[in-house]
Amino acid sequence: MNPIEIKQQLKRFLNSSEILEDSTALLVDQRKRYTGYADIIVQPESVEHVRQLMAFCFANRISVTPQGGNTGLCGGAVPNGGVLLNLSKLNRIREINVADNAITVDSGVVLQNVQEAASKAGRFFPLSLASEGSCQIGGNIACNAGGLNVLRYGAMRDLVLGLEVVLPNGELISHLNPLHKNTTGYDLRHLFIGSEGTLGVITGATLKLFAQPTIKETAWVGVQSIEQAVTLLSLVQGAFSGRLSSFELISQFALTLSADFSQSREPIEAPWHVLMELTDSVAREDLGTLLAEFLMDNGFENAVLAHSESERSELWRLRENISAAQRNLGVSIKHDIAVPIARVAEFVENCGKALQTAFKDIQIVVFGHLGDGSLHYNTFLLDISDNRVYEYENAVNEVVYANVFQCEGTIAAEHGIGQIKKHWLPKVRSETELNLMRAIKKQLDPYNIMNPGKLLPEPDKWL
Amino acid sequence: MNPIEIKQQLKRFLNSSEILEDSTALLVDQRKRYTGYADIIVQPESVEHVRQLMAFCFANRISVTPQGGNTGLCGGAVPNGGVLLNLSKLNRIREINVADNAITVDSGVVLQNVQEAASKAGRFFPLSLASEGSCQIGGNIACNAGGLNVLRYGAMRDLVLGLEVVLPNGELISHLNPLHKNTTGYDLRHLFIGSEGTLGVITGATLKLFAQPTIKETAWVGVQSIEQAVTLLSLVQGAFSGRLSSFELISQFALTLSADFSQSREPIEAPWHVLMELTDSVAREDLGTLLAEFLMDNGFENAVLAHSESERSELWRLRENISAAQRNLGVSIKHDIAVPIARVAEFVENCGKALQTAFKDIQIVVFGHLGDGSLHYNTFLLDISDNRVYEYENAVNEVVYANVFQCEGTIAAEHGIGQIKKHWLPKVRSETELNLMRAIKKQLDPYNIMNPGKLLPEPDKWL
Numbered sequence: 001m002n003p004i005e006i007k008q009q010l011k012r013f014l015n016s017s018e019i020l021e022d023s024t025a026l027l028v029d030q031r032k033r034y035t036g037y038a039d040i041i042v043q044p045e046s047v048e049h050v051r052q053l054m055a056f057c058f059a060n061r062i063s064v065t066p067q068g069g070n071t072g073l074c075g076g077a078v079p080n081g082g083v084l085l086n087l088s089k090l091n092r093i094r095e096i097n098v099a100d101n102a103i104t105v106d107s108g109v110v111l112q113n114v115q116e117a118a119s120k121a122g123r124f125f126p127l128s129l130a131s132e133g134s135c136q137i138g139g140n141i142a143c144n145a146g147g148l149n150v151l152r153y154g155a156m157r158d159l160v161l162g163l164e165v166v167l168p169n170g171e172l173i174s175h176l177n178p179l180h181k182n183t184t185g186y187d188l189r190h191l192f193i194g195s196e197g198t199l200g201v202i203t204g205a206t207l208k209l210f211a212q213p214t215i216k217e218t219a220w221v222g223v224q225s226i227e228q229a230v231t232l233l234s235l236v237q238g239a240f241s242g243r244l245s246s247f248e249l250i251s252q253f254a255l256t257l258s259a260d261f262s263q264s265r266e267p268i269e270a271p272w273h274v275l276m277e278l279t280d281s282v283a284r285e286d287l288g289t290l291l292a293e294f295l296m297d298n299g300f301e302n303a304v305l306a307h308s309e310s311e312r313s314e315l316w317r318l319r320e321n322i323s324a325a326q327r328n329l330g331v332s333i334k335h336d337i338a339v340p341i342a343r344v345a346e347f348v349e350n351c352g353k354a355l356q357t358a359f360k361d362i363q364i365v366v367f368g369h370l371g372d373g374s375l376h377y378n379t380f381l382l383d384i385s386d387n388r389v390y391e392y393e394n395a396v397n398e399v400v401y402a403n404v405f406q407c408e409g410t411i412a413a414e415h416g417i418g419q420i421k422k423h424w425l426p427k428v429r430s431e432t433e434l435n436l437m438r439a440i441k442k443q444l445d446p447y448n449i450m451n452p453g454k455l456l457p458e459p460d461k462w463l
Numbered sequence: 464m465n466p467i468e469i470k471q472q473l474k475r476f477l478n479s480s481e482i483l484e485d486s487t488a489l490l491v492d493q494r495k496r497y498t499g500y501a502d503i504i505v506q507p508e509s510v511e512h513v514r515q516l517m518a519f520c521f522a523n524r525i526s527v528t529p530q531g532g533n534t535g536l537c538g539g540a541v542p543n544g545g546v547l548l549n550l551s552k553l554n555r556i557r558e559i560n561v562a563d564n565a566i567t568v569d570s571g572v573v574l575q576n577v578q579e580a581a582s583k584a585g586r587f588f589p590l591s592l593a594s595e596g597s598c599q600i601g602g603n604i605a606c607n608a609g610g611l612n613v614l615r616y617g618a619m620r621d622l623v624l625g626l627e628v629v630l631p632n633g634e635l636i637s638h639l640n641p642l643h644k645n646t647t648g649y650d651l652r653h654l655f656i657g658s659e660g661t662l663g664v665i666t667g668a669t670l671k672l673f674a675q676p677t678i679k680e681t682a683w684v685g686v687q688s689i690e691q692a693v694t695l696l697s698l699v700q701g702a703f704s705g706r707l708s709s710f711e712l713i714s715q716f717a718l719t720l721s722a723d724f725s726q727s728r729e730p731i732e733a734p735w736h737v738l739m740e741l742t743d744s745v746a747r748e749d750l751g752t753l754l755a756e757f758l759m760d761n762g763f764e765n766a767v768l769a770h771s772e773s774e775r776s777e778l779w780r781l782r783e784n785i786s787a788a789q790r791n792l793g794v795s796i797k798h799d800i801a802v803p804i805a806r807v808a809e810f811v812e813n814c815g816k817a818l819q820t821a822f823k824d825i826q827i828v829v830f831g832h833l834g835d836g837s838l839h840y841n842t843f844l845l846d847i848s849d850n851r852v853y854e855y856e857n858a859v860n861e862v863v864y865a866n867v868f869q870c871e872g873t874i875a876a877e878h879g880i881g882q883i884k885k886h887w888l889p890k891v892r893s894e895t896e897l898n899l900m901r902a903i904k905k906q907l908d909p910y911n912i913m914n915p916g917k918l919l920p921e922p923d924k925w926l
Contacts, residue, residue, distance in 0.1 A: 033853070034882060063912045073797065074881025076917050099693055101700065122701065130786060144646040146877030151834035152705070155644060155877065158621065168908040181618060183607040183657045190653030191903065194646045196879050197914035199907050211701050217750050218775040221758075222765030226808035229833055230562050232757055233804065237564065238585065238674050239753055242615070242705040247834030249807070254785045254830040261788030262780055268765045274833070275782050278750060287680050287741060290702055294695055295684075302685030302731045312681040317725055319738050322717045323593060325724030334536065341696065344712070345689035367717040370692055370737070371614035371710030390496070414609030414618065416659050418537025419497060439906035440654065443899060444662050445631040449526045451660035454539050 001060055003039040006083070009060075010042065013052045018044050018089070026086055029078050030071050030131075036078035038065070043089045047164065047172070047203045050085070054201065055170030057083060064168075066197040068108065068139030071131035076143065076196045087138050090203060094176075096121045099342035100373065101209040102161055102178030107138025107202045114207065123209035126153035126245075138202045144194035152245035152279070153210065157193045164204035165192050171432045176206045180372040181338045181413040184428050185455060186437045213245070213279030222270025229274050240278050248275040319367070322376075326365050329380040331389040333396045338374035339409030348375075351403035355379060358399050359392070374413035401427070417455045425457050464523055466502040469546070472523075473505065476515045481507050481552070489549055492541050493534050493594075499541035501528070506552045510569075510627065510635070510666045513548070517664060518633030520546060527631075529660040531571065531602030534594035539659045540602065550601050553666060557639075559584045562805035563836065564672040565624055565641030570601025570665045577670065586672035589616035589708075601665040607657035615708035615742070616673065620656045627667035628655050634895045639669045643835040644801045644876040647891050648918060649900045676708070676742030685733025692737050703741050711738040782830070785839075789828050792843040794852040796859045801837035802872030811838075814866035818842060821862050822855070837876035864890070880918045888920050 001009070010019060020026075020041040027036045039062070044050045057064050063082030070077055070086075090108035097103070098121055105114055111132040118125040127140060129147030139145075141163070145156045153159065164174040173188065192199055223229045226249070233247050250258075250273040259266045291303045306312040326332060339347045348366060355362050361383040368375035379396055381389055401411050401424065411424055426434060437456060441448075464472070473482060483489075483504040490499045502525070507513045520527050526545030533540050533549075553571035560566070561584055568577055574595040581588040590603060592610030602608075604626070608619045616622065627637040636651065655662055686692045689712065696710050713721075713736040722729045754766045769775040789795060802810045811829060818825050824846040831838035842859055844852055864874050864887065874887055889897060900919060904911075 057912055058910065061910050061912060063915045065914050065917075072881060073799070073878045074883040076879055076881030076914070078882070080916050082912070082915075099697055130783065143879040144650075144877070146644050146832070146835070146837065148832070150644060150832060150837075150877075154621075155646075157646075157650070158617075168910070168913045181609050181613060183618075185657075186662075187607075187620070187653045187657055190650045194648075194650055194879070196881060196918045198904060198918045199649075199913060201913075210705070211703075216769075216772075216775060218769040218778055219750060219754060220767040220769075220778050221754060222763065224761070224763050226811055226833075228761055228763070230804055230807065231761075233833060234562055235753065235757055236750075240674075240750070242673070244834065247832070248782055249829070249831055249833035249838070250782065250785070251827075251829040253826075254789070254828045255781060257788040257791070257828065258781045258784040261791070262784045264777065264781060267767045267778065267781070270763070270765050275778055276834075287682060287699075287703070290698065291682060291684060294698055298687070298691055298694070300685065300687050300691070300733070302733050304683040304730045306679075306681040306683075312679060314727060315681055315683050315730065315738055318718060318721045318727060318730070319711055319713060320593065321721040321725045322713070325720040326717070328720070328724070336536070341693055344693065348689055363716075364714075365717045365720065366712075366714040368712055369609070369611070369613060369710070370689075370696060370712035371707065371739075372609070374609065374613075375712070412537075414607070414613075415536045416539055416606040416657070418535060418539030418659065419541070420537040436906060440903060441661060443902035443906070447521065447524050447631075449520055449524060449545070450631045450662060450664075451528050451539070452526045452545075453543050454528075455659045455661050 001062065006039050006062065009056065010040065014042060014049055015045065018042055018049065026067065026070060026084060027079065029075050031073065034075040034078040037081055038079040038084040039082055041084040041086060043086045045089045047090065047166070050166045050201055050203055051170045051172060053083070053085065054166050054168060058169045066201045068136030069110065069131065069134045071135040072139065072143060077139065085201060087136060093117045094204065097178050097340065097342060098123060100178035100340045102206050103209055104176050104204065104206045105137055106204055107136065109137050111135050111137060111140060118209050119212065122212060124212045125207060125209055127156060127159060137205055141193055141202050141205055142195065142197050149245050151247055152242060157190065159208045160189065160193055160205055161208055162206035163189045163192055163202060165200040165202050167200045167432065173430065173433060176204055177408050178206055178340050179338050179410055181374045182410040183414065183416055184410060184412045185417065185425060186440060188433060188436060215280040217278040219276050220267045221274040221276065222268040223272050223274060224270065226272060229272055232274060236276060243278045243280050244276065245279045246275065246277040250275060322365070322367050326378060329363060331386040332378040332380050333389065333393050335377040335400050336413050336415040337377055337404050337409055337411055338413035339404060339407040341370065341373040343407040344370060344373060344375065347403055347407045347409065350406070351400055354399050354403060355396070359396065419454060422455055422457045464525065469502050469525065472519065473503065477505060477512055478508065481505055481512065489530065489533060489547060490542065492538050494536065497538040497541040500544060501542040501547040502545055504547040504549060506549045508552045510553065510629070513629045513664055513666055514633045514635060516546070516548065517629050517631060521632045529664045531599030532573065532594065532597045534598040535602065535606060539606065548664060550599060556580045557667065560641050560803065560805060561586060563641035563803045565669050566672055567639050567667065567669045568600055569667055570599065572600050574598050574600060574603060581672050582675065585675060587675040588670060588672055590619060590622060600668055604656050604665050604668055605658065605660050612708050614710055615705060620653065622671045623652065623656055623668055624671055625669035626652050626655055626665060628663040628665050630663045630895065636893065636896055639667055640871050641669055641803050642801050642873055644837045645873040646877065646879055647873060647875045648880065648888060649903060651896060651899060678743040680741040682739050683730045684737040684739065685731040686735050686737060687733065689735060692735055695737060699739060706741045706743050707739065708742045709738065709740040713738060785828070785830050789841060792826060794849040795841040795843050796852065796856050798840040798863050799876050799878040800840055800867050800872055800874055801876035802867060802870040804833065804836040806870040807833060807836065807838065810866055810870045810872065813869070814863055817862050817866060822859070882917060885918055885920045
């Protein structure tokens with residue numbers, strides 16, 4: 001299909017504002033090393049239009065180069081013909097969820113705008129790099145961007161909770177939820193992160209947020225050798241651990257260049273330099289003070305602060321003994337679930353009511369890791385003898401999981417799928433995703449000899 | 464092949480100590496819910512024997528169920544015939560690397576032994592869960608285990624730096640390095656994490672270590688509702704950020720059960736309970752004190768501590784202006800590399816010498832994120848005119864990357880592969896891995912329309 005025909009066809013479903021007439025700047029990378037060419041340059045204004053575009057290109061075998069802020073250093077976003085798909089117009093901040101420390105954005109949002117939106121909500125998005133004023137989240141994800149704060153917060157890969165991706169054939173994979181724990185089958189998210197636009201088009205992402213650092217301690221240290229810098233790093237990490245957010249090494253020559261350029265003085269003379277920063281967010285230093293204020297504000301005076309290691313162990317023993325203790329109630333039907341933290345209360349209330357309506361004499365033991373939204377939600381059918389409990393498992397699961405799905409949660413936070421839950425997998429992963437998992441499985445294990453019958457449902461249908 | 468034949472064949476390459484005669488306990492899961500069966504149970508004593516076993520089973524279409532500590536809650540390690548491959552005898556701690564905060568272990572090492580080995584080295588391995596005294600690292604990875612410290616340190620997925628995996632056909636994929644940044648193609652590591660033994664056999668892993676928490680503040684708080692607990696969580700996260708390591712929700716009923724079982728008193732009466740812990744590792748509170756001691760110990764008095772936001776900006780400006788400043792030197796051949804932190808000094812020295820030997824008038828600008836081992840290593844050929852510099856790129860790359868490989872580093876820490884480095888990919892990823900990437904790519908994008916010609920080398924050979 002020639003460029004004119006492609007354009008005519010695209011006009012059937014794209015607005016004229018989505019087709020760029022003259023944007024040759026987008027065909028050159030920022031270092032001006034590669035100059036590409038394209039039959040057409042498009043800037044879709046909706047995910048639906050990206051889907052339609054990909055379905056069209058797939059059907060017509062037209063190649064597509066996704067592009068964000070075009071700030072890449074390796075020429076990965078320069079097209080070699082076909083469609084240049086610039087994502088700049090997918091630029092909405094979709095949602096900020098403070099309880100779950102999560103933000104959901106279109107992939108075309110500029111990194112700095114994500115930082116600012118987080119900041120307005122009293123939170124912090126830590127990815128920070130030289131091109132943050134123009135690079136886009138989708139490109140950051142496609143390249144697994146790093147930058148200045150990887151030490152404390154991880155690279156982009158570590159900051160992505162969920163992804164929305166249009167596959168080459170136009171199908172959509174979407175897991176834009178703020179769950180911090182979710183282990184249901186092969187983690188396809190990490191296939192797309194770092195795949196540089198070769199597996200699909202990232203159109204949206206849910207990203208992790210953190211507390212805003214309010215205190216910054218910054219030091220410049222001259223050292224005689226890199227070995228000495230490494231010793232200092234070990235020392236600072238040992239002393240300040242997770243608070244160390246940057247530890248930059250700079251050669252004397254790099255400093256001289258930069259100081260000349262900046263018309264600054266060099267802070268120190270030394271063969272090697274370290275710029276380090278510790279960040280913290282301690283608004284009030286003392287946990288006791290914070291708790292006293294919280295309890296006063298909430299009119300409920302109930303807190304114990306451990307004052308010794310033995311008091312501490314005693315508190316933890318109560319948490320750790322729950323599992324053993326509940327065995328006295330008989331055989332349990334366990335649920336290893338997670339829902340967004342903001343919806344835990346709603347889930348516990350609604351699911352409890354639903355179970356009590358459906359099963360008489362059901363006892364529910366609820367505990368878990370509220371900090372990451374995951375609950376051990378264990379149910380006991382007190383009127384059923386132990387050896388018959390599992391006959392009711394599917395019926396109990398159906399009630400519990402319906403409530404989990406209602407709250408956009410997961411049925412497998414940290415125990416896996418195994419045999420127990422594999423027939424539930426099609427409820428939480430789409431047919432597209434299951435097919436992809438099967439293809440990966442088939443490529444690696446063509447005769448299905450690895451742990452057959454676990455995790456993936458219906459192996460007979462795909463071998 | 465019947466069980467007797469299988470056994471005879473296995474004896475050709477397995478020691479008799481690796482073939483278990485009577486271990487029916489391993490056929491039942493810990494909750495005694497599933498009872499499996501196996502033709503034979505083996506406990507290989509080396510990775511090589513795992514490879515031989517898988518190659519044999521692959522050739523003979525015999526299924527294999529990998530098993531670690533057999534503590535799973537979903538029946539994922541119970542065999543349905545074939546070989547039960549118990550990893551307990553792969554139980555060596557292979558290496559501890561304090562500078563890179565990394566530990567490399569066999570997959571059969573019990574979690575608690577990893578915690579203890581880290582502790583002996585003055586570091587902390589944070590994964591902590593009920594079965595830590597018997598569960599194994601391989602199972603933790605296969606199931607992406609969670610537990611008590613996910614909030615601060617992440618789940619197992621977040622703690623794995625590198626993996627060694629035997630594929631179903633007996634091939635080995637191994638990336639047991641401590642690099643915190645490495646983006647060279649599709650991240651296959653994350654395919655295996657959480658895949659529950661269905662894609663291959665995990666035989667080793669390099670895991671992240673952290674500073675040992677020396678201060679623990681533990682509090683038990685009674686709240687009237689889950690909503691109130693969520694409010695408290697937000698408050699504590701806002702105030703103490705990354706120091707919050709646990710935030711556990713416990714229902715009154717769960718507490719009563721546990722207190723009765725523990726013969727303890729309930730610390731507080733309330734409808735819902737929160738057990739929270741803040742951990743810190745501040746041996747010496749003040750960065751200034753630490754720096755003064757470091758400088759005194761190292762006989763080199765050179766450090767500036769920022770005392771105001773403007774002093775801080777001034778220091779950071781020097782770091783940030785390096786890239787712009789170096790353009791005055793002309794066109795650069797950039798390298799976005801990372802090596803283990805412990806080897807940065809060695810790399811800089813050897814690579815500098817090698818470049819100076821190979822190219823006269825070469826100028827090297829070194830700076831980067833020492834905290835995560837990644838360097839921007841930029842080279843300038845001062846005697847070559849700007850428009851001819853790239854003719855020398857491969858020759859410069861060859862010297863630089865040879866030194867990177869010598870130090871077990873990566874050629875792409877945070878900028879990606881794109882067009883610039885794709886011909887280098889076969890140097891850093893094995894043919895097995897490239898084939899897997901191609902298969903995944905082919906499954907998702909059968910007509911190679913997504914960003915063709917980027918990232919993966921030689922697309923013409925596989926379509």
